[in-house]
Amino acid sequence: GENVEQHPSTLSVQEGDSAVIKCTYSDSASNYFPWYKQELGKRPQLIIDIRSNVGEKKDQRIAVTLNKTAKHFSLHITETQPEDSAVYFCAASRGGTSYGKLTFGQGTILTVHP
């Protein structure tokens, strides 16, 4: 089955700096790559996603890049703010009835210091 590795496990930055979280996946048939943010004590929520026919996607301060050849994708957060502090999860899915299950990475604890 799919295996998703996420790095780093913790990331500490100063407010205004950029943060980058990287994920690799094992199943070359995976075609959907979402990123979730989980604040302390709350449920994970989607912040951005990308499909395999796209190499990059941006939404204000966040962006995701995908390299299908290398089987890795990354989350980029620019101009970080204290409210960006949370746990971030990447995930991968290959779609289809039996295979359409999201496999998550281990998570990255991002701390943004004021």
Place this chain on the structure above:
Amino acid sequence: DAGITQSPRHKVTETGTPVTLRCHQTENHRYMYWYRQDPGHGLRLIHYSYGVKDTDKGEVSDGYSVSRSKTEDFLLTLESATSSQTSVYFCAISATTNTEAFFGQGTRLTVV
């Protein structure tokens, strides 16, 4: 927020007892998932469903069973709870396999 509700929100149970967690949705989404969240392991898939009475195992399915007799309800049963099943359990729903998954509030289960 998507209409997804988990019950109970908290439960303490004894080793060896059966436990059932319920996930209820009002979105009529086809896909439903049960994950467990443990420190250092992220979100690990236990079981998922792609339709009424259609379920499949995830990566950590041992000791768990599921049932989906109606579109809106997905039940997770711990057949005989063990301390290793102490965790936070999240249910999620999605309309298709490559669109946003919406998570419930989570159930904190403690097995003593």
